[in-house]
Structure formats: structure tokens, C-alpha cells
Amino acid sequence: MAEPQTHNTAAAKTITPPPPVIPVGQSGDWDLLFSDEFDGTTLDTGKWTTCYWWDDDGCNIASNNELEWYQSDDVLVNNGTLQLRAQQRSIDASNGNTYDYTSGMVTTGRDVSSTSVPPKFAFAFGYTEIKAKIPKGQGLWPAFWLLPVDHNSKPEIDVMEILGNETDMIHFNFHYLNSEGVYENQNNDWVGPDFSDDWHTYAVDWQPDKIIWYVDGVEHFRYTETAYIPNGPMYLLANLAVGGDWPGDPNGSTPFPSYYEIDYMRVWQRSNEVYLLPIADTYTDSDSPSTNYGHDDSIQADHEPIKTTYLKFDTTALAGRRVASIQLQVKSILESGAGSPDTQYVKLVEDTTWQEDDITFDNAPAVSPTSIGSLSDTSSNSTYAIPLDTSQVKPKIGGVFSLAIEGTGTDGLYLYSKDNEFDKPYLIITLLSSTTVFLPIIIKP
Structure with missing residues (x-):
């Protein structure tokens, strides 16, 4: 006699796919081009390098008179976040100078000077967003920004810059050369909450005819002079500078180590x-x-x-x-x-x-x-x-x-x-x- 057959009479479970990840405060259809959620325990070196392209066992931007020397061991991935750590420690740098501070940075640009080598990631036009918690302290200078892949310093889109002694003020900047080749800067400052108290999203929507800056999905600055809007690929940078002409030097009240914490960085383009x-x-x-x-x-x-x-x-x-x-x-x-x-x-x-x-x-x-x-x-x-x-x-x-x-x-x-x-x-x-x-x-x- 045949074995009796059993039947599963339970209703089939309907699995609803998670909604697509889109920029905070936006709607419509988006294609996610790039993301890092920092869910592991180490930095994904397929996506990031830890210095500018002129890396020589460390780096900084000397023209800003910054006081840090960026080091890869100040780039940490813990508990689902990227941590860029600033420390007060002396280091004899490869450029012959001694620095009193080290700090961390990441970029999707090249880790070599040759432009024949492709960057880790670059894009032309799109919406880029970071979710971050910034540190407080005199002389600290966290930023999230974009630079062109040809290694020129202009144009530059600063999605967010905050000074550690004014953590309720965010600076939006667009640096470029005008039709005469003369440097110009369009900028706006916005006073909001103390950004060091909580997590916030900072974003730029870079379109052919405008650049729009957002904080927590709300627009705060717009640039529309089409002639100077970049139309070539740019790459991502996030860094925690220490000192320099703009933020000034740290003082006795500046906490070390300090951390610029990043939950994610993402880039989208509109699907249409x-x-x-x-x-x-x-x-x-x-x-x-x-x-x-x-x-x-x-x-x-x-x-x-x-x-x-x-x-x-x-x-x-x-x-x-x-x-x-x-x-x-x-x-x-x-x-x-x-x-x-x-x-x-x-x-x-x-x-x-x-x-x-x-x-x-x-x-x-x-x-x-x-x-x-x-x-x-x-x-x-x-x-x-x-x-x-x-x-x-x-x-x-x-x-x-x-x-x-x-x-x-x-x-x-x-x-x-x-x-x-x-x-x-x-x-x-x-x-x-x-x-x-x-x-x-x-x-x-």
C-alpha cells in the first residue's frame, strides 16, 4: 500500500522585498551607483584609499597650513560605522616635517599620481549623501567633498564643512574658475542644531543646470550658473583635518582622540x-x-x-x-x-x-x-x-x-x-x- 501523502496546508508566506534605498527627503526612481554601509570590520580597499593621490606614507594639504599627517591606522571600521580619528601624537613624516597630530581620511580617487590609472570610483552628475556625526573641538575640521579626476583642485564641491568650534554652523562651498580662468567661490552658511550632538545627512544633488545642497533632506543652498557647473567625473573625499588657516590651532580644550563618524556614503542617479x-x-x-x-x-x-x-x-x-x-x-x-x-x-x-x-x-x-x-x-x-x-x-x-x-x-x-x-x-x-x-x-x- 502506498504511503499516505502529507500536505502543507499553511498559507504561503508572502515576502515583501525591502523598499529601494533612495536619498533622504527625495522621491521618484533612483539608481544606486555607489554605496558603503561600513558593516564589516575593515575598510574596503576596493572602494577607498586613505590619502590623496600624492600619498607618500601619509599626506596633507600643505597650502592650508594643516597640522595633521593623515595615516591609514586612523581610519577605523567598527560597529557599522567608519571612524576617522584625530590624535595628538608626534610623527616624523616622509616629507621631512614633524607633525604633532595624525588623523584619518578616505577618498575614492587614485592612490597613485598617474592619471592613466582609474580612480576607485567617480561619477558625473548625481546625488551624493553622507550620514555622519561630527566631532566638537577647537581646530577640528570635518568635511565631505568632491574633486575632479584630472587632479586639478578646481572645480571643488564641498558638500559639507563644519568647524569644531562652531558645530551649529555648516558651510556649503563651490570653488571654480570663471571664463577668464580666475578663481571664484560661491558659498552659503547655515546655522542649525549642534551637529555634533546627533547623526545628520548631508547631500548634494549635482545636475547639469544646478547644484543643490541638503541637510537632513531639506534644501539650504542652490547654485544655478550653468556655465560653471562641472560636467566631468568627480570622486568622493571625507576627512578630519586638524588646524590650518581657517579653523585655527587646537587648544587645551580640544579632546583627543576625536572621531568623525560616518554611517554610510552613497551616490545615486535618477533612473530617468x-x-x-x-x-x-x-x-x-x-x-x-x-x-x-x-x-x-x-x-x-x-x-x-x-x-x-x-x-x-x-x-x-x-x-x-x-x-x-x-x-x-x-x-x-x-x-x-x-x-x-x-x-x-x-x-x-x-x-x-x-x-x-x-x-x-x-x-x-x-x-x-x-x-x-x-x-x-x-x-x-x-x-x-x-x-x-x-x-x-x-x-x-x-x-x-x-x-x-x-x-x-x-x-x-x-x-x-x-x-x-x-x-x-x-x-x-x-x-x-x-x-x-x-x-x-x-x-x-
Whole structure:
């Protein structure tokens, strides 16, 4: 006789997946690009290094007259937090100086000086957030900030800086070079609670047309001068400086050791925004008709002589997606005269077979006569987002297509190419949200 069968009559348990992690105070769909929750017991060296790229068994920023020498043993991971520890201890540094303090820092940048080595992590445009508890004490200077991957000191986005003797005041800063190559700083200070008493989130939403600073999900500063907003990849830094021209020296009341505690650091991008680098870009020049400029770090548009920029984009990953808007973002080079009072036009190029290493004025593909976007009255060292005619470009989305930039006058425009280390052209595509639902129209008899 067959064995009796048993049946589990209990109802199946429904497992609800955890909600996606999104920035504090924000809504909508987000893609998490990077995160470290510091849940282990050691630092993840695949994500972080513990000094600036000029690391020599330690480092600091000498131009700030800081008093610490950053050391890896002052970077601790305990109980789900990253701890950057400042200590009062003497150290003979590799730069020949003796420092009375050591401290900790982390960065997703390089741990070598060569820019041919990729950083641990970098991103262009997005929302970065840190949850932290800062220390109190004269001379302490915790910060969370972004720097460009080309090892320049500008632009610099300071998500948060707090001085240990004013722990109820947060400083937001954006350092950059203007169109004349002159240093400028836009900043705002906000007095809130004593930030050393509890955990808080500090964030920056870096978009092509604005930078917004948040504390605990609430906006406190906004910068909207599009020309100077960075458009190249930047990396994360968090550090606890000791002393320097701004915070001043520690004194007898400063507690040591002191800890800058970090619960997490995260970076997102909006799910409906796509930033694409060209897979090829170059320009041609009628004065040198057989010359190829395939890997020049600039691209140019002029009419006398005729210089035409060509860009090729691969959008095959977006096949089937609904498009709301398309922009071409470019940046003029720093040198004086790189801008132009004339108008430059963006046009489609039907031929996508051209190769960056082969194209010249003599063999360049034909450019459509119809403009799909334009740019006028440009300056040096400035970023421009050119709205493109969506009706013309939308049929190209889902495949590989080419654009050209042509000049109309005698004063040419000089832009950075994708081969520049930091400032690059981008195609910015805004998609209709995946949650958008179009209801069918039902006609009743």
C-alpha cells in the first residue's frame, strides 16, 4: 500500500522585498551607483584609499597650513560605522616635517599620481549623501567633498564643512574658475542644531543646470550658473583635518582622540536620466584637408576655415524607451578666445560608419542641412546645454547615430573632446518615467 501523502496546508508566506534605498527627503526612481554601509570590520580597499593621490606614507594639504599627517591606522571600521580619528601624537613624516597630530581620511580617487590609472570610483552628475556625526573641538575640521579626476583642485564641491568650534554652523562651498580662468567661490552658511550632538545627512544633488545642497533632506543652498557647473567625473573625499588657516590651532580644550563618524556614503542617479559620452568624436579642418584629429583633446566648429565637429553616440541600450527631452552638453576650453560671438548649429549626420582615427576633411560624411539645435555668444571655460529637436533625434534613439557642429562665422568655437581628462561632451537624455501608465481609451457602444 502506498504511503499516505502529507500536505502543507499553511498559507504561503508572502515576502515583501525591502523598499529601494533612495536619498533622504527625495522621491521618484533612483539608481544606486555607489554605496558603503561600513558593516564589516575593515575598510574596503576596493572602494577607498586613505590619502590623496600624492600619498607618500601619509599626506596633507600643505597650502592650508594643516597640522595633521593623515595615516591609514586612523581610519577605523567598527560597529557599522567608519571612524576617522584625530590624535595628538608626534610623527616624523616622509616629507621631512614633524607633525604633532595624525588623523584619518578616505577618498575614492587614485592612490597613485598617474592619471592613466582609474580612480576607485567617480561619477558625473548625481546625488551624493553622507550620514555622519561630527566631532566638537577647537581646530577640528570635518568635511565631505568632491574633486575632479584630472587632479586639478578646481572645480571643488564641498558638500559639507563644519568647524569644531562652531558645530551649529555648516558651510556649503563651490570653488571654480570663471571664463577668464580666475578663481571664484560661491558659498552659503547655515546655522542649525549642534551637529555634533546627533547623526545628520548631508547631500548634494549635482545636475547639469544646478547644484543643490541638503541637510537632513531639506534644501539650504542652490547654485544655478550653468556655465560653471562641472560636467566631468568627480570622486568622493571625507576627512578630519586638524588646524590650518581657517579653523585655527587646537587648544587645551580640544579632546583627543576625536572621531568623525560616518554611517554610510552613497551616490545615486535618477533612473530617468541618462548621460552618454560619445563613442567617437573629432573635427575636420579645410586648411588641413588630409589631417586626422582623432584623439585631439579639443573639438572645433568654424566657418573660415571650415571646421566641423563630429560626434557619435551609442543608444542601443535605450531601445524601446520613451524619450522626453535630449540635450547636448559641451564645454569650451579654458584658453582666452575659445568662445565665439557667432552661432554654431548642431545637425544630424546620417553616416555612422566614420571612424575617429580615419576621418578627415577630404573624406568626412555629409552633414544634414537642417539644424536641430544651436549655440550663440559663448565664452571661454563655460558649459552649455544645447536642447535638441526631440522630434528629429527621437527616431535615432535605440541605435548608433552621429551629430555634427558647424560654425557660421569667422570666430570659431573650441570645445573639450571626450579625450580630455575631465571636461567632456555628453548627450543627456531624459526618459519618461517607467512608472508612467497610459490608460487605454475604451469606446462604449
